[in-house]
Amino acid sequence: MERPKNIPEYFISKRNIYIQIVFTTVFAYAFINIYEPFGAAHWYAITKWQFLLYSGLLVLLGMAVVVVSRVIMYQINRVRPVSILQYSLMVAGEIFIMAAFFALIEDYALDDSRSYAELWFVAIQNTALILLIPYLISLLYFAFQEKKIKLENLTFDYFRKPVIDFIPFRDENGVMRLSLKKSDLLFLEASENYVLVHYRVRNEVKQYLLRNSLKKLENEMKPHHILRCHRSYMVNIGQVKMMQKGKKGLELHLSVPENVVIQVSKTYEPAIIAELDLLPSTDQSV
Structure with missing residues (x-):
């Protein structure tokens, strides 16, 4: 039907x-x-x-x-x-x-x-x-x-992309509020009706509060290899330095001085593993 x-x-x-x-x-x-x-x-x-x-x-x-x-x-x-x-x-x-x-x-x-x-x-x-x-x-x-x-x-994406790989972040009405270099973006976190954008400035992690939802951003972020890994998180795959099995399942460790660890839900494990080009049975650190 x-x-x-x-x-x-x-x-x-x-x-x-x-x-x-x-x-x-x-x-x-x-x-x-x-x-x-x-x-x-x-x-x-x-x-x-x-x-x-x-x-x-x-x-x-x-x-x-x-x-x-x-x-x-x-x-x-x-x-x-x-x-x-x-x-x-x-x-x-x-x-x-x-x-x-x-x-x-x-x-x-x-x-x-x-x-x-x-x-x-x-x-x-x-x-x-x-x-x-x-x-x-x-x-x-x-x-x-x-x-x-x-x-x-x-038009903005077309003319900006050849210069440097920037990721635009738009609010729920489609208005661009923030643009980040892909290499500076760490992960996105759901926060009620907002999304917390976690990014790096030199060696310091900062946040930007965006009026939107992970569900709406999910398709926009896929071409940039920013993938949903949890109900509350999307992660920049390029910032993952290690993946390992934890007590609650797979964990992603990010490339920042602080020990930032993102949990991977069972639902999203196959997509994350495939993106990192790992075998399904792998349980060692990346």
Whole structure:
């Protein structure tokens, strides 16, 4: 059975969620007041200023639903990737719940003569129109920005690599935060929502805190022979001076004055052994 496709990470990164919520709020308020969808301003005997006020309150109420929805989506994505189907259902849920609130206000607060079912049906149409347009625009913008960042990074890597082997480190939004000579990089360590980059300056080991995850960096680091060796570690294979069997399995000793030892999980042992060109049965020091 084919696995469901996941929504791109950059669609639901924290920064892009903020941008989408703000843009949708501004768009919805402007759209309602400029175009007055379905003649909304003429349903009730209110002035233009009252309509501006009431529509603003309705937009804020609607955005509260969106905020709750996006917080839930963001937390789910931290545990497992959100599929396109799940993302679509969350958006549909936002529309239906917001429409239910709007219909309730019309039915009770404004004493509309139409049935609640009719009010909800009309509210669903209005809400879908007002939400889906800014959603589509913002998602197209995010996709464009992602492609632009990748192109810039490829260009940077292409022109930098012939000069010296540098490794760029980018945050969760694809923005480059640090660039290190490969020979100075020691290992990467997971630290909650961050990655600690351990590198060498002369004979001193320093750290840089990067907002990203080992999972996202794993594919980017493979061409540089920076491999995952543990749930919490990736190691620069070129800095390994010795590998030996320890009490908990294979251990990697790095080429630094301090005795830095990185544990290798059973899952990653075959890949590490293959990279170091060792026989599977080897248990001696390298």
